[in-house]
Amino acid sequence: MIPASFDYEVADSAAHALSLLSEHGEDAKLLAGGHSLLPMMKVRLAQPAVLIDIARVGELSGIRTEGSEVIIGATTRHAEVAGSALLQAEVPLLAYAAAQVGDPQIRHRGTIGGSLAHADPAGDLPMALLALGGAVEVSGPSGVRTVAADDFFTGPFETVLSPDELLSAVRVPRGGDVPWGYQKFVRRANDWAIVGAAAYDGRVALGNMGGTPMRALAVEEALRGGTSAAEAAAYAADGTSPGYDIHADAEYRKHLARVLTRRALEGKTG
Amino acid sequence: MEVKLTVNGMTRSDEVEPRLLLVHYLREICGLRAANVGCDTTSCGACTVLLDGESVKSCTVLAVQANGRSVTTSEGLVADDGAMSAVQQAFRENHGLQCGFCTPGMVMAATSLLAENPHPTEQEVREGLEGNFCRCTGYHNIVRAVLGAAEKLSGDQTNTEVTA
Numbered sequence: 001m002i003p004a005s006f007d008y009e010v011a012d013s014a015a016h017a018l019s020l021l022s023e024h025g026e027d028a029k030l031l032a033g034g035h036s037l038l039p040m041m042k043v044r045l046a047q048p049a050v051l052i053d054i055a056r057v058g059e060l061s062g063i064r065t066e067g068s069e070v071i072i073g074a075t076t077r078h079a080e081v082a083g084s085a086l087l088q089a090e091v092p093l094l095a096y097a098a099a100q101v102g103d104p105q106i107r108h109r110g111t112i113g114g115s116l117a118h119a120d121p122a123g124d125l126p127m128a129l130l131a132l133g134g135a136v137e138v139s140g141p142s143g144v145r146t147v148a149a150d151d152f153f154t155g156p157f158e159t160v161l162s163p164d165e166l167l168s169a170v171r172v173p174r175g176g177d178v179p180w181g182y183q184k185f186v187r188r189a190n191d192w193a194i195v196g197a198a199a200y201d202g203r204v205a206l207g208n209m210g211g212t213p214m215r216a217l218a219v220e221e222a223l224r225g226g227t228s229a230a231e232a233a234a235y236a237a238d239g240t241s242p243g244y245d246i247h248a249d250a251e252y253r254k255h256l257a258r259v260l261t262r263r264a265l266e267g268k269t270g
Numbered sequence: 271m272e273v274k275l276t277v278n279g280m281t282r283s284d285e286v287e288p289r290l291l292l293v294h295y296l297r298e299i300c301g302l303r304a305a306n307v308g309c310d311t312t313s314c315g316a317c318t319v320l321l322d323g324e325s326v327k328s329c330t331v332l333a334v335q336a337n338g339r340s341v342t343t344s345e346g347l348v349a350d351d352g353a354m355s356a357v358q359q360a361f362r363e364n365h366g367l368q369c370g371f372c373t374p375g376m377v378m379a380a381t382s383l384l385a386e387n388p389h390p391t392e393q394e395v396r397e398g399l400e401g402n403f404c405r406c407t408g409y410h411n412i413v414r415a416v417l418g419a420a421e422k423l424s425g426d427q428t429n430t431e432v433t434a
Binding site: 007079 | 271287288289291294310311312313315318321324325326327330331332334335379382383398400401402
């Protein structure tokens with residue numbers, strides 16, 4: 001399978017990437033690791049006229065602390081997030097989530113910003129960012145804006161990003177001592193979650209239970225009211241709208257959401 | 271556009287279309303046929319090569335993304351005198367293959383795994399090869415081969431092939 005023809009531009013800075021985006025408009029797509037975009041281009045679900053490669057822009061990569069947050073550059077690869085001693089100590093949920101993406105080869109190429117911008121409702125990073133209550137930094141022609149994870153995902157593979165904007169960094173709270181759990185149910189190696197659940201500090205996020213990653217708000221409310229984790233998890237499927245496929249029907253997905261939420265709230269990983 | 275890569279230690283320049291996939295560049299332009307196109311969907315790992323020393327699936331990398339970087343295929347692990355690398359030798363000794371289609375990708379994934387984790391447990395080998403499918407062997411001899419290579423390499427610290 002071979003992508004449709006396109007022009008290829010290499011950005012040498014974030015500002016250069018933005019000017020190339022302005023120049024080419026909706027015909028252009030940003031390319032970092034390419035592990036969400038290239039598979040779609042190979043089956044011609046995506047046919048951008050121009051690819052703007054941002055993988056060589058140094059300022060878009062790297063992991064650092066700033067006050068009470070850790071900031072991760074958009075083109076930081078999953079292997080770097082998973083292997084970061086800083087993240088393992090300060091934001092262990094995020095390091096763990098990155099280690100669950102695909103397989104080693106995919107983690108050597110795929111990036112945190114790419115996964116979030118791709119916004120697969122079954123993806124690991126969207127669910128993790130939502131559970132953490134993190135945010136993304138978005139650069140555009142009029143400057144930088146910060147968008148909370150709660151406001152970022154708008155539909156299946158859709159976000160608030162405009163065609164002339166660049167997701168430049170990810171912000172997550174430091175909290176090495178905060179209880180967390182992460183559950184991903186799969187049938188096959190290197191697959192997406194059939195259902196996922198992540199818990200952090202009383203927040204619960206679900207993967208693949210609707211068109212976007214979503215908070216399990218009824219569970220969170222029950223927890224705030226003093227309900228036990230096991231009882232609160234019974235509300236995990238409230239307000240969800242899971243799809244169905246060869247792996248699982250909607251009712252089974254709702255069952256999984258309840259079981260995985262309970263395990264995540266108990267601090268389990270798997 | 272023109273790309274300049276180091277392929278198996280040799281620098282070369284080629285004029286390529288931006289949409290050319292790295293695996294097709296290696297097979298059709300460089301004439302290196304070790305990396306196979308299996309699933310063509312980033313799943314099976316038969317096309318695995320090393321990009322700057324790290325395993326990647328070359329069906330999901332553009333040749334232009336590898337511009338200025340170093341690529342190693344299974345051919346490149348063989349020494350000038352024809353000696354196979356420790357990983358390749360271990361696959362032979364442990365019969366870690368049957369039809370052989372997945373083998374070049376398995377060897378490259380295993381080489382990358384051992385570079386990152388020289389002393390893996392059996393579980394770590396199995397998880398480290400998660401991105402490579404073998405439809406013949408049931409993986410038992412492949413896992414034995416990788417563990418055997420790790421043992422050989424750690425018992426022979428002076429072996430300069432460790433970084434191959």
